Each structure stands twice: as C-alpha cells, then as structure tokens.
Amino acid sequence: MKTFDQMIDGYRNFRATEWQEERERWEQLAEGQSPQVMVISCSDSRVDPAQILDVAPGEIFVVRNVAALVPPFETTPGRHGVSAAVEFAVQFLKVREIVVMGHGLCGGCKAALTQDLHGNELGEGGFVAHWVDMLDEAREPIAASLGTTGREAELAMELEAVKVSLFNLRTFPYVADKVESGELNLRGAHFAISDGILRVLNDRTGEFSPTD
Template sequence: MTHFSDLIDGYYRFRGGEWLQERERWSELAEGQEPKVMIISCSDSRVDPATIFGSRPGEVFVVRNVAALVPPFDASGGLHGVSAAVEFAVTKLKVDEILVLGHGACGGVSAALTRSLADAKPGNGGFVAGWIGLLDEARDRVVAEHGDGAEGQRALEQEGVKVSIENLKTFPFIREALDAGALTIHGAVFAIADGKLRALQENGRFEPV
C-alpha cells in the first residue's frame, strides 16, 4: 500500500533520475505546454493514461473523473470542472484530438448499472449518484438488452464512452472545430484484466487495436 511517505520516496527517485536525464525537456515544459491530444479518463487508480500509452510529460492533456464522463453543454452557471478542462484544451491549447477512455471493471459504471447509490446522500455516495446519472438513459437501453450482470457491465462501459462523445458534440466550440476539420474525437475502452485496448469504430463497435 502506498502512503504519502512512499510518494516522497518516489519523488526523490524521480528527481535524482528521470528529471536529471530529461533536464532540457523539463526546461522547455517550464515555458508552456503544447499537447496535441486530450484524454478524458476515469479517476480509477488502475487506469493511468500515461502508463497505458507510455506518454511523456507535456504530451497529453488529461482530465479524470468518475467513469470518464462528460456532461452536456450547460451555460447556466455553476461549477463545471470537466467542461472547463474541455474548453481550455480545445480553445486555448488547440488540441487536435480528444480521446474518451473508458475501462473494464469500472466502479462508477457498476453503480450506474445496479443503481446501488440511487438513494444515497451527499457525503455518502450522493455526489457520485448525481454524476453517474449521466448514464441513466444508456443504462436503461443496456439492461433491456443485456441485463445488469457482467455482460451489461461491459456493454455500459462502452455505451458510457459513446454518451461522453455525444455530450462533447453539444459544446458549440467543439462542434465548430469538428466542422472545420480541426478536431477529431476518439473512443476506447481499456480492459484491466487482459490489458487489451478496444477502440470505437465508425460502425459503432469497439474492436481490439
């Protein structure tokens, strides 16, 4: 189990090794960032995008949240962390691509599928319940076809990626970038158990890469 003291030990190893070896790179990054890809992924500790894709610092702009979800565009005010990150990536960093990355054995998707947090209060699962409510419509379709067992879990993990992609398209600045050919959106699901990455195809299916 990793504790804060272990993180500090890791920092010492990083500072005395990789950081020194990549000193010039870090000096460049101190001047700013120019990532070409944004990744929207789950907060799950098992699915770190940098680890999965072998990316270096400065190469990908990442926002992580429960179940890798994106809410639809909403200009009515409030605190919109994911929307703010998407806005910054597309309008300021001018990323070329966005990847929505779901994963196997996702706890947020499981909670949405089983509705285990339906009556939870904030501080006891209620915040999560409200967030994963973004999957309610997809959940109903999945359960009708696959049930709420293992098959339904896999199906909803994939449908969740599609929901986030469709919600991204509700943002005017994303729609504009897509229409101009300046932005491409991808979807994929990473399976923790076998390490396979399945990418969303034009036919709507997820196929191994």
Template sequence: MPEYAELLKGYRRFREDTYPRQKERFDKTIAEGQHPKLLIIGCSDSRVDPAQIFDVDPGDIFVVRNVAALVPPFETTGGQHGVSAAVEFAVQMLEVAQVVVMGHGRCGGCQAALTKAFEDTDHGKGAFIANWVGLLDEVRDKVARKYGTEGRKAELAMEFAAIRQSIDNLRTFPWVAEKEAAGTLKLRGAHFSIAEGILYSLDEETGAFLPEE
C-alpha cells in the same frame, strides 16, 4: 502516515532518475509553454493512468480524470463546471487536435450507474456519485433492458455506452462541433481492459470497439 512516505520514495526515484532524463523536456515546456496535441478524458480509477498506458513524455497529453470518464452536456447555467472548463481550455486555448474519451474495464462508476447502487442515499454516502453517474441514466436503461444489471456482459456494455455518451455530449459544445465539422478536431473513444492490458478503440462507422495491435 506510511502512505505518503511510500509516495516520497517514488518521488526520490523520480528526482534521481526520471527528472534528469527529462530535464531538457521540462525546460522546453517552461520556455515555450505546454502544447499537447491530445486531450484525454479518463477515469479517476487508480489502475488506469493515461500517461502510463500511453507511455508519453511530459507535455504530450492534457488529461482530465473523473469518475467513469464522463463529459456532461454543454450548458450555461451557474455552477462549478470542472470538466467543461478543462475541455474548453484544451480545445479553445491549447487547440488540441484530438479528444480521446477513455473508459476502462471493471469501472466502479459505470457499475454504480448500471445498478443504481447509490440512488436512494438522500445526501448520504454516495450521493455525489449517484448524481454524477446519473448522466448515464438514459443509456443505462437501454443497457439494462438488453443485458440486465448484473454480470460482466452487462457491465462491459455499460462501459462502452458511457464512452459513446460522453462523445455525444462533447458534440453539444458549440466550439467542439464547429472544429469537428471543420476537420481541425477529431473525437475518439477508447476502452482499456485492465485484465488483458489491451486498448480497444471505437470504430465510429460500426460502433464496435476493436483491439489495437
């Protein structure tokens, strides 16, 4: 298939250029293990790679990506809790100093939550998506009442609301709340505008997303 062949072209550039330049860095992470200071929870969208946006070196950030950059609330019931496991590993084992929830513009997951596009699929196409973005149902209703469910203004409000909800959900994890209260862990929200190439950071005092210089 040509798609994988194209990837291999990039791999060869990596082997010829990037890997030799970063060899010392890779060797250090092998010898000492990984010690990232930040956990970034981002969206799976192919246009918003955190490593590219923040221009970081290998080992600098621990990244979890999923549809709409969501964090479910803490729970102890059975199931496959991939995001929760990654958060636990980063916070408890790697002892990251900060957790950044990074949403983005034109997020299809947030749009699906807002419009309930896959709500009536009945285990058909989109059922997994509908169940996942259902985490946003409560905040979605607030956005819909204020802005409706169509147009960029409503979509942006939904994207911002999703970031705030994931931060609230992070605080339901006991060890996250304890570390935040002790001042050893900082939670942040961010939104990357694909159209502008600008990162907006959440000001927790005002609740506004402000552009970074």
C-alpha cells in the same frame, strides 16, 4: 499500497534519475505546453492514461473523473470542471484530438447500471449517483436486454458510457464547429484491466475493436 510519505522516496529517486536525465526537456516544458491530444479518463487508480499510452510529460492534456464522463454543454450556474478543462484544451491549447477512454471493471459505470446509490444522501453516495445519472437513458436498453448484474452488462455499460461522453462533447458549440471544420477529431477507447487490451471505437460501425 504505498503511503504518501513512502512516495516521497519515489520522488527523490525520480529527481535523482529521470529528472536529471531529461533536464533539458523539463526546461522546455517550463516555457509552456502544447499537447496535441486531450484524454478524458476515469479517476480509477488502476488506469493511468500516461502509463497505458506510454507518453512523456507534456504530451497529453488529461482530465479524470468518475467513469470518464463528459456532461452536456450547460450554461446554468455551478462549477463545471470538465467543461472548463475541455474549453481550455480546445480553445487555448488547440488540441487536435480528444480521446474519451473508459475502462473495464469501472465502479462508476457499475453504479450507473445497478443504481444502488440512487436516493443516497450527499456524502453517502449521493454525489456519485447524481454524477452517473447522466447514463440513465443509455442504461435502459442494456438493463432490458442484459440485466443489471454480470460482466456482460457491465462491459456494455462501460462502452456505452464512452459513446455518451462523445455525444455530449458535440453539444459544446466550439467543439462541434471544430469537428465540422476538421480542426478537431473525437475518439473513443476502452482499456481492459484484466487483459491489458485497448479497444478503439470505429466511428463508422459504432463498434470497439482491439488495437493491433
């Protein structure tokens, strides 16, 4: 894997080729952004939403975190990074869609399923444990029926995590209002690293189906 110093060579190549070829577009982007879609995805290095969805700079507004989670709307003191990103995308950029995109082999979802990090000190897994504990309620039926290890249980946890984030998005009053008025659409998706298949959530059935 490349170091940052090695990546600088990549930047130089980008600057000499793609940036020059798309210079007019970059000049337009310098005037502002107007994406129609927000994507909430995992921080995992293997799942870059821009690459997976084949979009150009300026086309999606992205927030990435462990397990692509959205916490519920809260007014308690703290630093609400995801909430700030959602607020900015919905209220200021006026995005028309929010896509929560989970993925296969997600370490955050695995940690939520096994609860191996629960009880760890902060800095030793405690931050991760506290973040993914918002999946504890969703975990219970999965653990009861499929156990806490194995790919089947992990996949079920990954898919359920997407649904939890979509549910939590609807707890934001302005999100709920815009969904109700038809100004905003919420979508769920799951990208499988091993086979490259993107599955999209059907709101009516609650099932994820491979895209054509």
